[in-house]
Amino acid sequence: MTMNTQLTLDQLRSMNLYGMANAYEAAMTLPVHEQPAADMLLGKLVDAEQLFRKEQSTKRYLLQSKIRYPAILEQVHCNAARNLTRDQLLSLSDCSFIRRGENILITGATGCGKSYLACALGRQACSLGYRTLYFGMNRFLERIAQTKLDGTFVRVLNQIERTHLIILDDFGLQPLDATTRIALLQILEDRYGKQAIMITSQLPVAQWHDVIGEPTIADGIMDRLVGNAHRLELKGESLRRKKLDKNV
Structure with missing residues (x-):
């Protein structure tokens, strides 16, 4: 993992964007020729963050219920x-x-x-x-x-x-x-x-x-x-x- 990648991950997590961080980390572990293009990567990150937040919300509501x-x-x-x-x-x-x-x-x-x-x-x-x-x-x-x-x-x-x-x-x-x-x-x-x-x-x-x-x-x-x-x-x-x- 490069220093720039780690810096990006740290910044995402500092902003509580854990879904994005996890998806970005997974994408960056792929061989370079298999990594998605920038536009596809952005879409995957947004989808991952949305899913992560939904899962966290469900866990919180279930616990409170x-x-x-x-x-x-x-x-x-x-x-x-x-x-x-x-x-x-x-x-x-x-x-x-x-x-x-x-x-x-x-x-x-x-x-x-x-x-x-x-x-x-x-x-x-x-x-x-x-x-x-x-x-x-x-x-x-x-x-x-x-x-x-x-x-x-x-x-x-x-x-x-x-x-x-x-x-x-x-x-x-x-x-x-x-x-x-x-x-x-x-x-x-x-x-x-x-x-x-x-x-x-x-x-x-x-x-x-x-x-x-x-x-x-x-x-x-x-x-x-x-x-x-x-x-x-x-x-x-x-x-x-x-x-x-x-x-x-």
Whole structure:
């Protein structure tokens, strides 16, 4: 490697152009007669930098999202027995529902793959540049209660408002208290028609009103949740049980 090449690499890295630096270093290790012409090299460097930044952004969004499972859409089973078609999954895979501010409600019996599907869609959102936050519902209840105690409630609401996709997993395992009902209504009000929320639950959507409690607030929450939602009602036997039986 020549001194000029090393100087260029040092300058690129000092400007945080790591994708360009790596591509330039790779090109300069080729024999002289195989090195690309200047115009082609410039194009390759720009492409490499763009790809590098996208990969770094995806890693950062995935880390911040706290998504529960390392799920991917390619491993989601689509068949008639699950009441989930490949076309349904493909229609959501570009995450344009987030841009349109549409919600996704995923229901089904325990073990049927609701959380896995939600996490796969969440990871896909991160890879496409959408900020995502995952909450198990119990942790969400704890988080809201804690923010009320330590005075960070408004700050947390602002963080959630800036997030493109919120995932609430296992909704309905316990009734909501007054504080959480108000918080959820506020979150939905801030996001309605602008950003998306995804909810999984063992309970059919028709029973959510009772879980929320306080009819007036429940009406407001359900109106904002269901009005523009994609509803996926997963069926079939427990995938966890099938996997366990297969390993026995």
